[in-house]
Amino acid sequence: MSDIHTKEEEGKKSLNFIETIVENDLAEGKNDGCIQTRFPPEPNGYLHIGHAKAICLDFGIAERYNGICNLRFDDTNPVKEDVEYIDSIKEDIEWLGFHWGNIYYASDYFQQLWDFAIQLIQEGKAYVDEQPAEVIAQQKGTPTQPGTDSPYRNRPVEESLDLFRRMNEGEFEEGSMVLRAKIDMASPNMHFRDPIIYRIIKHPHHRTGTAWKAYPMYDFAHGQSDYFEGVTHSLCTLEFEVHRPLYDYFINQLKGDGDYRPYQIEFNRLNLTYTVMSKRKLLQLVQEKLVNGWDDPRMPTICGFRRRGYTPRSIHKFINKIGYTKFDGIIDMALLEHSVREELNQSAPRVSVVLNPVKLIITNYPEDKFEMMTAINNPEDPEAGTHEIAFSRELFIERDDFMEEAPKKFFRMTSGKEVRLKNAYIVKCTGCKKDENGEIVEIYAEHDPMTRSGMPDSDRKVKGTLHWVSANHSLEAEVRLYDRLFSMENPSEEKDKSLAELINPDSLQVLTGCRAEAHLKEAKPLDNFQFQRLGYFNVDPDSTADRLVFNRTVSLKDTWSKVKDKA
Ligand code: ATP
Ligand code: MG
Numbered sequence: 001m002s003d004i005h006t007k008e009e010e011g012k013k014s015l016n017f018i019e020t021i022v023e024n025d026l027a028e029g030k031n032d033g034c035i036q037t038r039f040p041p042e043p044n045g046y047l048h049i050g051h052a053k054a055i056c057l058d059f060g061i062a063e064r065y066n067g068i069c070n071l072r073f074d075d076t077n078p079v080k081e082d083v084e085y086i087d088s089i090k091e092d093i094e095w096l097g098f099h100w101g102n103i104y105y106a107s108d109y110f111q112q113l114w115d116f117a118i119q120l121i122q123e124g125k126a127y128v129d130e131q132p133a134e135v136i137a138q139q140k141g142t143p144t145q146p147g148t149d150s151p152y153r154n155r156p157v158e159e160s161l162d163l164f165r166r167m168n169e170g171e172f173e174e175g176s177m178v179l180r181a182k183i184d185m186a187s188p189n190m191h192f193r194d195p196i197i198y199r200i201i202k203h204p205h206h207r208t209g210t211a212w213k214a215y216p217m218y219d220f221a222h223g224q225s226d227y228f229e230g231v232t233h234s235l236c237t238l239e240f241e242v243h244r245p246l247y248d249y250f251i252n253q254l255k256g257d258g259d260y261r262p263y264q265i266e267f268n269r270l271n272l273t274y275t276v277m278s279k280r281k282l283l284q285l286v287q288e289k290l291v292n293g294w295d296d297p298r299m300p301t302i303c304g305f306r307r308r309g310y311t312p313r314s315i316h317k318f319i320n321k322i323g324y325t326k327f328d329g330i331i332d333m334a335l336l337e338h339s340v341r342e343e344l345n346q347s348a349p350r351v352s353v354v355l356n357p358v359k360l361i362i363t364n365y366p367e368d369k370f371e372m373m374t375a376i377n378n379p380e381d382p383e384a385g386t387h388e389i390a391f392s393r394e395l396f397i398e399r400d401d402f403m404e405e406a407p408k409k410f411f412r413m414t415s416g417k418e419v420r421l422k423n424a425y426i427v428k429c430t431g432c433k434k435d436e437n438g439e440i441v442e443i444y445a446e447h448d449p450m451t452r453s454g455m456p457d458s459d460r461k462v463k464g465t466l467h468w469v470s471a472n473h474s475l476e477a478e479v480r481l482y483d484r485l486f487s488m489e490n491p492s493e494e495k496d497k498s499l500a501e502l503i504n505p506d507s508l509q510v511l512t513g514c515r516a517e518a519h520l521k522e523a524k525p526l527d528n529f530q531f532q533r534l535g536y537f538n539v540d541p542d543s544t545a546d547r548l549v550f551n552r553t554v555s556l557k558d559t560w561s562k563v564k565d566k567a
Contacts, residue, residue: 016324018057018265022065022233031232031260035067038231039093039100040222042074043085043206045279046294046301047092049315049336050270056319057235057267059098068101070229075107076221078205088294092302096312106221107207109228113216114168116224116254117179117198121160125253126197127152128163130177139185140193146186147193153182167200168214174200179214183249191246195219223247226262227254234262237269238328270322271330274484274504275300276491281499290503291485297540297551298485298507308482309528309538309553314343330490337554344536344553348528349377349384352422352467353516353550355479355534357396359471360413362427364446365393370470373423374453375519378530387519390473391424396515397468402443404432411464413443419464422532426451426462467532474515477548480540481509516548528553 015023026033039058041051062069071093075081093100120126129136129152141147164179166172179198187193197220204210223246226234234247244264251261271277276285277300285291285299294301297308305315318339322331352375370392378384397413406414413419418428425447433442450457487504488494494502523529525541535555543549 017326018061018233018235018267018324019064021265022061025232025263026065034230034232035062035065036101036230036232037062037067037069037235038072038104038226038229039069040072040074040106040225040236041089042077042080042279043082043089044077044080045085045283046088046303048277048279048282048300048302049272049305050277050300051092052096052302052315053270053319053322053324054235054237055093055096055098056316057324059093059100061233061235062101067232069098070102070104070231071100072104072106072225072229074218074222074225075105075205075207076215076218078201078215079203081206083206088303092306095302095306096315104225104229105207106216106225107205109221109225110208110212110216112228113221113224114214117164117216117220118161120181120197120253121157121164121179124157124182126160126179126181127155128160128167128177129153129180129194129196130163133175133178136178136180136196140190141185143188143190149185150180150194153185153194164198164214167198168212170202170213172200174202176200181220181250189242189245191219191243192249195246219243219246220250223250223262223264224254226264227251230260231262234264236264236266238266238326239269240264241266266326267324268326268328271328271492272300272336273330273333273489274486274491275333276486276499278492281492284499288500290500297480298482300485306526307540308551309344309526309536310340311343311347311528314340317343333484334558337558341536341554341556341558344528344530346380347378348530348536349387350375350379350530350532351517351520352389352469353477353479353514353520353531353534353537354396354398354467354469354474355511355514355531356399357469357513357515358399358402358440359442360395360397360402360427360468361442361444362393362395362425362447363430363444367393369393370473371452375423389423389517389519390470391421392470392472394471395421395468396471396474397443397466399440401466402429402432402440404440412466413445413464418448418462419466420451420462421447421468422465424452424468425449426457426460467534469515469517471515473518475518475521475548477514477516477520477550479511479514479537479550479552481511481552483507483509514550516550520548521545523548530556 037058059069129150139148178196180194183192185193198214201215247264295303295307318336370390372388373391374386375389401412413429420426427445427447430444432440486502491502523539525539528538536553537550540549540551
């Protein structure tokens with residue numbers, strides 16, 4: 001089992017339509033009752049939250065039905081692929097809490113795929129076409145009009161065999177010829193109109209080097225790889241639905257009379273508001289330096305969410321909420337934020353950090369004294385215990401928690417009114433001092449010693465409670481506030497604008513000179529906290545012992561839209 005699912009979540013979950021199919025297949029004894037899936041990323045970028053949806057299904061089905069899920073790198077295009085991506089993909093899957101059976105590469109099957117292509121040529125089911133790609137595309141026809149046969153369609157088998165071998169030996173230029181399956185130029189399914197199955201690429205491959213110059217196309221590699229591996233359920237996104245007949249066609253050619261075969265089943269891809277999910281665009285964001293790398297906390301990548309403070313469980317929760325269907329749509333980012341908020345509310349210790357500090361002096365508190373106050377780590381979790389926070393004469397509070405002349409409903413600090421300082425005393429504001437520019441530099445208050453926890457007046461009610469830190473016991477911190485990366489709900493629809501024009505200019509705000517309670521000195525990169533009254537934050541890996549750096553994971557409340565919570 002994945003370490004991250006909770007029993008409670010598993011129990012609540014009813015079957016999705018794919019699990020129903022799998023259970024029916026098991027009941028019918030298909031493929032000898034075996035269940036095998038695969039997650040097949042192309043190593044041409046980092047994984048994003050959409051991939052997490054596929055991962056939860058591929059690995060989840062295997063776990064639930066005692067099967068295995070393999071990780072297969074779909075590395076059939078050496079130009080775009082890189083080992084950096086392979087490593088990151090493995091790390092992200094493990095972080096999500098899944099374990100693969102084996103690791104395979106589509107390139108492991110280059111020889112078998114080649115042999116199968118030769119078989120098809122020999123059977124008169126494939127031929128080498130020397131026309132340029134544009135001409136081949138034009139001859140495809142339209143869904144209502146049949147295509148036109150290539151003049152090379154009926155060339156002798158020997159000729160195709162010879163040319164195909166020489167394609168692979170590097171004799172011909174890229175684009176000068178391709179191998180096409182000979183199926184049906186009048187088929188109502190465009191994918192059957194003699195699809196291209198091999199092309200020439202001379203760029204070295206990250207695993208096979210220069211051994212191959214003819215590379216299989218996705219449609220030729222994917223299903224066959226499933227077959228070679230023993231996959232029973234090949235789960236993919238809806239855009240592959242129209243490819244399924246071709247998938248089955250090749251499998252039928254390959255398996256002959258055998259009983260075993262993989263089945264392709266499609267589900268809806270995840271699209272999220274205020275972001276883009278295509279790896280091409282994510283790469284562009286990185287290359288154009290519109291973000292600070294693949295793991296920029298604004299990115300919808302798994303490593304971006306990890307750095308932002310999302311936990312694996314919060315991502316699982318979200319994926320469980322959205323489910324799997326046969327209809328494409330777009331999910332409100334607020335639902336994802338809701339999932340992480342819900343999760344961190346249960347798990348994140350509460351601490352005090354002042355983002356925009358102003359001094360508060362407790363004038364009736366001795367100068368050389370300090371007291372350690374008890375702070376409850378998490379009111380949602382009694383087992384989370386407590387920690388101590390130092391209280392002294394000089395404190396910091398948030399600048400906007402004070403108003404010199406406040407409206408009636410301002411239940412924070414203003415002259416003559418009482419507020420509670422969280423975990424400490426009730427204090428009464430007595431005034432403030434300003435500099436020559438009129439900026440407030442100090443606020444004054446008197447504390448009531450009887451209102452500390454355990455004292456007779458500790459239960460006295462006041463309207464406002466403020467967070468604070470002790471000036472001499474707190475640490476300097478940088479806090480990075482993130483907002484949505486794009487200004488509009490569906491950036492993918494803005495076809496005439498560049499990505500740079502679509503970016504939310506306020507998506508990152510860096511606050512320096514923030515003050516964090518001393519307890520945070522022990523915090524490690526990625527640790528999650530709730531900053532009292534402000535939101536959920538985590539320690540950024542840029543953080544050092546001298547300079548703490550935090551990321552805002554999510555604010556305490558949704559400020560964008562109403563959550564359409566389907567749970
Ligand atoms: P992109 O278009 O972003 O490059 P891709 O589909 O080409 O994505 P792959 O690496 O080929 O990316 O994807 C691996 C698996 O993840 C495939 O099975 C694919 O269907 C699935 N997948 C990719 N994007 C999504 C998404 N947004 N939602 C759900 N599944 C996805
Ligand atoms: Mg792909």
